[in-house]
Amino acid sequence: MNPEKMVETMEREALKRCAPVYKLKNRLSDPFKILVGAILSTRTRDEETLKALERLFSEIKDPKDLAKMDVKSIEELIKNVGFYRVKARKLKELAEVIVKEYNSKIPENFRELLNLPGVGRKVANVFLTEMGYDTIAVDTHVHRIANRLGIVKAKSVEETEEELKKIFPRSLWRRVNRAFVGFGQTVCKPQKPLCSECPLSELCKKVGVDAKTSMHSSAESLQRG
Numbered sequence: 001m002n003p004e005k006m007v008e009t010m011e012r013e014a015l016k017r018c019a020p021v022y023k024l025k026n027r028l029s030d031p032f033k034i035l036v037g038a039i040l041s042t043r044t045r046d047e048e049t050l051k052a053l054e055r056l057f058s059e060i061k062d063p064k065d066l067a068k069m070d071v072k073s074i075e076e077l078i079k080n081v082g083f084y085r086v087k088a089r090k091l092k093e094l095a096e097v098i099v100k101e102y103n104s105k106i107p108e109n110f111r112e113l114l115n116l117p118g119v120g121r122k123v124a125n126v127f128l129t130e131m132g133y134d135t136i137a138v139d140t141h142v143h144r145i146a147n148r149l150g151i152v153k154a155k156s157v158e159e160t161e162e163e164l165k166k167i168f169p170r171s172l173w174r175r176v177n178r179a180f181v182g183f184g185q186t187v188c189k190p191q192k193p194l195c196s197e198c199p200l201s202e203l204c205k206k207v208g209v210d211a212k213t214s215m216h217s218s219a220e221s222l223q224r225g
């Protein structure tokens, strides 16, 4: 299967199965909200990210508002996301830096982004992708699926990012993260991948996939009718 067809297949399945990642995309409008959303989303389900993001942005509209808030109030608004205490602290620091050093405008440069509080490689890449730059943001879904499929053999997300950039043409990079994440939320799930229903099953090497878990998903499909 060529890379474009693979991405299209994942997108189609994810959309058909209403992957939460697409709901999140539809709510992201301005750069600051995109960056905050990317930070909130680490180690958190998209449904929960969305709730926290909506609550936070019902109280603020820009980095200045966030910089003025105290950490406890931020914690209260985002407490449904993973590591909310650390994230609340980092968000306040981030807002202060953006106001003071960047005149409230988010830099669109990978190195500068990495220097911001709370921003790591994945968050920076998600942000740049959303802003229209060609890059591949690799999170646990992307890393897991690429390795299960056998298209990469990588131990770290950084290695996976490097390998995927060689496999997928640049014109597809911006679509890779959302396609893989949506597919990982609905078909190639972490614990029980639905291999029996997967359109990529024939080409997939199923590296590290437990056969019993796969069979379990077949039984589930039969029960669902």
Ligand code: SF4
Pocket (backbone or CB within 6 Å): 145, 148, 149, 187, 188, 189, 193, 194, 195, 196, 198, 199, 200, 201, 202, 204, 205, 206, 209
């Ligand atoms: S066949 Fe199974 S392991 Fe391979 S991509 Fe599909 S769901 Fe994932």
